[in-house]
Amino acid sequence: MTTTPTETAPATASPLRRLLPGAPAGRDPRGSTLLRHLAVAVFAGTLVVLVTNQLAPYQNLQVARVCAFLCVTAGHTVLVGLNGQLSLGHGALMATGAYTVALTQQALDERAVRGWWTLPASLLAGVAVTALGGLVVGLAAARLRGPYLAGVTLAVATLVPAVTTIFTGVFNGEQGLSFPAQTPPAALGAYFQPERWLAWIALAAALLTMLLLANLVRSRFGRSLVVVRDDEVAARLAGIPVARTQVLAFVVSAACAGLGGGVYAMLTATVAPGKFPLDLSLFLLMAIVIGGLGSLAGAVWGAVLLVALQDLPGLLTEHLSLSAGLAQRLEGNLALAVFGLVLIVVMLAAPGGLQGGVRALTARLRGAVRRRPATRRSPDR
């Protein structure tokens, strides 16, 4: 799961050559980027499917939650890390996707519309609505810089409970909505573990997101994202529409958050404002920073981290056999304090995050492997 395509940077082709338009020499020597990413996605997908076959129901749900979060963190890291737009409102965007999926699923169920396609259709609706929300925020965001954008998106994140209570008729306030749970298709057998099926759906969504984003990041648009982040004037001089790039980055990121939120809602077949508090948006940011800003592989670390943050506290207090009062205080807070500290340390000392560390490690290993044969064959050169 942790192998993602973005990290295999094609450093072999000279930068000058790659700038020349249409020259076949500028092609990546390892063939089509799409095919390479597809191969990695198929490999990672097969691996996870094989693993889920061995897991207990609860562990499969954990895998599914990682996949759901991965959709969000991948889109978020592209926006914050590659485009430099700090969004603190992705929790609210997740909620948008989740509520849209819940409402669509409810509506379809009431009209007795059933079929395999209802879930993809609802998820697609969730993505579309959230992308639209992202467009609205993004249009404002393109005019805002740094702390202003962070402040506005923070205000967006505080909206979720308010909106669900104002429009109680639609969103059912604090209670939230519930819709029929997904069941595995009959073709898989009567005794197929439902959690495994959920994990597979979430996996499909995560792989699709990662594949699309990996290609997007490698494309012309991906490069203009980075240019706009680093130097807006230079980008404008190079003919890149700065505002449009920023808005589009926000829309793409929001769409990913909508898909992730929809899948997240599907796992429990419920949505409630309590699931999307202000903290969630901060946690998402924390996850991508610790994972490694701007790196899709770092987004995978981040997604794992988010699930760990949800599940560690229970484990910890269970095994340490603390008094009830102390356990209740440590519950959630201990892991959060540790991760918060790690976030600060990462930001101050190791901006590459976990994935930066992994990259440095593999580079060193590769160097060691390469150096050995090189010294032996040095006379031939």
Add this chain to the structure above:
Amino acid sequence: MERFWFLTFDGLAAGAVYAAFALALVLIWRAARVVNFAQGAMAVATAYVGYAVVSATGSYWLGLAAAILSGLALGALVERVLMRFAGPGGPLNQVIVALGLVLVIQAVLGMIFGNEYRPAPAPFDTDALTIAGVAALSPYDLWVLGAALTVVALLAVLFTRTPIGLRMRAAAFAPEVSRLLGVSVGRMLTLGWALAAAVGALAGMLVVPTGLGLHSHAMDLVFVIAFTAAVVGGLDSPVGAVVGGLLVGLILSYVTGYLGPDTTPLAVLVLLLAVLLVRPGGLFSAARARHV
């Protein structure tokens, strides 16, 4: 009409707190070009200290002093230990470090004091006095209004009438030149953070009794509102922060009073977006050369 007057007074009292809090944000913005996203969490931490002292000694005033002193210390500590090293990485890094600080402070407060709301008694009566048949301000509101405005006046005197204030302004305005002229810019920055955190601590002590009580998340929405107030007035303008705070307090009071309390966050967002899109520099921004 009675309701209107009541909401007006109520909004002014709330606005005074927002003004003090926004002023804390503006202080740091002017000194270091950072919006301190940890301001709310820091204020809550100092309020916990304050109320710990209140319950230990029984004196609200000792608690208030303890909160303000711990604010001074916390602000200086945050600048010396964290922000000084986050600065070179750009404003994005500083915001992220501040958010990390929010998570740590809230988690540590939860670990020490638990996750439930703790009662935070007000030092004065919170029932509104009736003047000429209209329910107006409560004694506590008067205290809040007075305290906040006093702080604003004190800060104005500090910055415009004292040598240290002059040095602080110089260090923020032209760090290189000030350094050449013998101003310790780093120390002024630390002092700025300490002052801002102390003002934030005071605002925290003032606002906590009006809400549900003491909780690690008690200032989350207050921070967003204060940020809005600072943006409305212009992040660069202390006068703007005060006017913005009172204005936002009034607007939110009317919105909550006439449309219901759930609409507050929505109103905050609309207000924030409207100001940023129409007049990004805030109401009190000076005309400035356009950057490409």
